[in-house]
Amino acid sequence: MAEALQSGMPVRLSLRRRLVNRAVMAATGVAALLVLIPLFLILGFLGAKGIGSVNWAFLTHTPVPVGELGGGMANAIVGTFMILGIASLIGVPWGIAGGIYLSEYGRNRFGNAIRFTADVLNGVPSIVTGMAVYGLVVVTQGHFSAFAGGIALGIMMIPIIVRATEEMLLMVPQTIREAALGLGIPQWRTTLSVTLRTASSGVITGIMLAFARVAGETAPLLFTAFGNQFWNLKLNQPTAALSLQVYTYAISPYEDWHRMAWAGALVLIVMIMGTISVVRIIASRGMLKGAA
Amino acid sequence: MSVSLACELNTQKRPELHLADPQPNVSKLEVVASTTPEPAPQMRRPHASTAPDKIFKYLTVTAALSVVAVVLLIVFELVWHSRLAISKFGFGFFAGSDWDPVSGEFGALPFIYGTLVSSLIALIIAVPLGIGVAIFINEMCPRRLRTLLSFTVELLAAIPSVIYGLWGIFVLVPFLRVHVDPLLKANLGWTGLFTGPIYGIGMLAAGVILSIMVVPFISSITREVMLTVPQNQREGVLALGATQWEMIRTGILRNARVGITGGIILGLGRALGETMAVTMVIGNRPEIAKSLFAPGYTMASMIANEFSEATSQLYLSAIVEIGLALFLLTLVVNGLARLLVWMTTRGSPSRVYG
Numbered sequence: 001m002a003e004a005l006q007s008g009m010p011v012r013l014s015l016r017r018r019l020v021n022r023a024v025m026a027a028t029g030v031a032a033l034l035v036l037i038p039l040f041l042i043l044g045f046l047g048a049k050g051i052g053s054v055n056w057a058f059l060t061h062t063p064v065p066v067g068e069l070g071g072g073m074a075n076a077i078v079g080t081f082m083i084l085g086i087a088s089l090i091g092v093p094w095g096i097a098g099g100i101y102l103s104e105y106g107r108n109r110f111g112n113a114i115r116f117t118a119d120v121l122n123g124v125p126s127i128v129t130g131m132a133v134y135g136l137v138v139v140t141q142g143h144f145s146a147f148a149g150g151i152a153l154g155i156m157m158i159p160i161i162v163r164a165t166e167e168m169l170l171m172v173p174q175t176i177r178e179a180a181l182g183l184g185i186p187q188w189r190t191t192l193s194v195t196l197r198t199a200s201s202g203v204i205t206g207i208m209l210a211f212a213r214v215a216g217e218t219a220p221l222l223f224t225a226f227g228n229q230f231w232n233l234k235l236n237q238p239t240a241a242l243s244l245q246v247y248t249y250a251i252s253p254y255e256d257w258h259r260m261a262w263a264g265a266l267v268l269i270v271m272i273m274g275t276i277s278v279v280r281i282i283a284s285r286g287m288l289k290g291a292a
Numbered sequence: 293m294s295v296s297l298a299c300e301l302n303t304q305k306r307p308e309l310h311l312a313d314p315q316p317n318v319s320k321l322e323v324v325a326s327t328t329p330e331p332a333p334q335m336r337r338p339h340a341s342t343a344p345d346k347i348f349k350y351l352t353v354t355a356a357l358s359v360v361a362v363v364l365l366i367v368f369e370l371v372w373h374s375r376l377a378i379s380k381f382g383f384g385f386f387a388g389s390d391w392d393p394v395s396g397e398f399g400a401l402p403f404i405y406g407t408l409v410s411s412l413i414a415l416i417i418a419v420p421l422g423i424g425v426a427i428f429i430n431e432m433c434p435r436r437l438r439t440l441l442s443f444t445v446e447l448l449a450a451i452p453s454v455i456y457g458l459w460g461i462f463v464l465v466p467f468l469r470v471h472v473d474p475l476l477k478a479n480l481g482w483t484g485l486f487t488g489p490i491y492g493i494g495m496l497a498a499g500v501i502l503s504i505m506v507v508p509f510i511s512s513i514t515r516e517v518m519l520t521v522p523q524n525q526r527e528g529v530l531a532l533g534a535t536q537w538e539m540i541r542t543g544i545l546r547n548a549r550v551g552i553t554g555g556i557i558l559g560l561g562r563a564l565g566e567t568m569a570v571t572m573v574i575g576n577r578p579e580i581a582k583s584l585f586a587p588g589y590t591m592a593s594m595i596a597n598e599f600s601e602a603t604s605q606l607y608l609s610a611i612v613e614i615g616l617a618l619f620l621l622t623l624v625v626n627g628l629a630r631l632l633v634w635m636t637t638r639g640s641p642s643r644v645y646g
Contacts, residue, residue, distance in 0.1 A: 013533075013535060017535055017538070018535065020535075020537060021535035021536055021537040021538070024537040025432060025536060025537060027424060028424040028425070028427045028428035028431075028432055029428055029432065030424070031420065031421045031423075031424025031425050031428060032424065032425045032428040032429070032433075032441065032445075034421055035421055035422075035425050035445055035448070035504075035507050035511070036444060036445070038448070038504045039444065039445075039447060039448050039451075041459070041463065042451060042455065042456070042459045045459060045462075045463055046455070046459075049462075094355050094358065095355075097351060097352045097354075097355030097356075098352070098355040098356045098358075098359055100352045100355075101349075101352035101353055101355060101356040102356060104352070105349060105352065105353070106356065111356075113360075114356045114357070114359060114360065116627075116630060117359050117360045117363055118359050119626065119630045120363060120623060120626060120627065120630075121359060121362060121363050122626075123558075123561050123562075123565075123622055123623070123625075123626035124363075124366065124565070124619060124622065124623075125564070125565025125566075125567065125592055125618055125619070125622055126565070126567065127565070127567040127592050127595050127596055127615070127618075128366065128370070128565070128595075128615050128618055128619045128622075129366065131369075131370070131595060131599065131612065131615045132365065132366040132369040132370060134599075135369040135370075135372070135373050135612075136365065136369055155362055158359060158362070159359065162356075162359065186342075186344055186345055187345045187348070188344050188345050188347075188348030188349075191348070212450055213450070215452070216451070216452020216453070216454060216455065217452065217453075218452070218453060218454040218567075218568045219453070219567035219568055219592070219596055222596055222599070222600065223599055223600055226600075243452060243454045246454050246455070246458060247454050247457070247568060247572075250454070250457065250458045250461055250462075250572065251461075251572060258462070261458055262458070265454070265455045265458050268452060268455065269451065269452075269455060272450055272451075272452065273447075273450070276447070276450055280443070
């Protein structure tokens, strides 16, 4: 078009076409704005309503009954980390191993079937996962537990980490693998110490994204970790989680508890956004350490 | 041996092809090794043996297969615990519209209706927004803003459902009740969709909150698919004198429509299974009402509310059967979506988180 203009050819589009073009392109800008407004509103409200109730007591005390002043969510914060710890112990090694299979051995139909299943598992509603884990773990054990909650979240982490690991390992140049194999290093060592190592920051990014994704999950914890108003550090006891606590407080009819819900939500979102920011920093330094 | 190894590395794309599949002479070697106690050292492969490699491979295969096992286990668990309701009600379960645990009547229709209608509202709002944002980010906005903007939109996907619900209860619902619903009632009341008492909570609120939640999924898949359209395609359309929008419409969107449809269906899959936010704003009443202001109930939110309160075996198994139905529904929807997205991006892993 620019060349046409330079050569002096008349480029005159009909008014209607130009107007339609303008209108549609403006509409896309409006769409972007409309999408960003809720995000800023949510973050803004979390900050404004939550910050007043987040204090030292909130972070160090357990919940108090309605009407009493003070109290906090210390047990829920610790519980969240207990559950997430168990989830990571399950999801990370399992997910990485599955990802290694898909990238190093699974470039075939069988691999495609696994890939598809992982995507299916990723799409399973979290409440359904929670229900299945209830039947498998809670009913078998006879009681709710942090362990059951961790399994539910771990199952949700697996497909995310599988696909992230695969994606990152595939970005490692083939020549690096060949160089290692050429030195006589067995393939398993090559995969672990060279390929996976090269892609490690990318894989860590994937793990942290999976972590951020399940950190705020509530539905699968309803019938697994169940929640707890008191301190509990035992893995086989009902355990509080930030997200569960926010839910309980939000749907309660009490002003005090609403304030606590906002504060809990603020702590939760800071945790998640913190994780994602770390991910951004790692990612901006390049997914692959060793590879050019 | 090592020479042939190097040759194969040059000709084959993947090294595991020859290492993983033992060649005839290698297996012969192993036969020899098993009969004679000490094989001659020079007969061995350069690196001690293939046994650790095999073990490693089988470990990763096991991990990959267990993904399938987990899915099967979930299905088994759901079928097993819902067997009572399945055998008692049969297919009538999905046609019945009465849900009265006290008198033992279980019909799933109100929940299915609620799930479908709330997701449909979400898509009606989110599809134009999601595609609009995708076009804006890819085609309109300054290059420097592009990463920032796409990151910000994808942040929406990182906010937990329960926080959407909290915000929905205390900010969105009052806003809808005071500003939006009366307006809709006055202007579009004749359609029958916006009639009756205004509570704020209800089907419409659930749909709106869901739409915010699925926009990032639709927009990021749309962006990804739009990027796969070759550059010369756009140049070609522009050279024919098209405006920018005409280029996007005929050159890009038309080529990417299969993948975009996949992204939309993927968003639908998310909306169908979304639990906490919906539970907190939909009103939780199992009835089928034409008005979107009326409270409703979805499959997921019913499970969240009633699963731990189920008093009888039949009640419990009816709830699990709804879970099974929800699972199958999302399975079909997600399967279809992945297939469509794969058809356009050729199986490269999705860049959507979760």
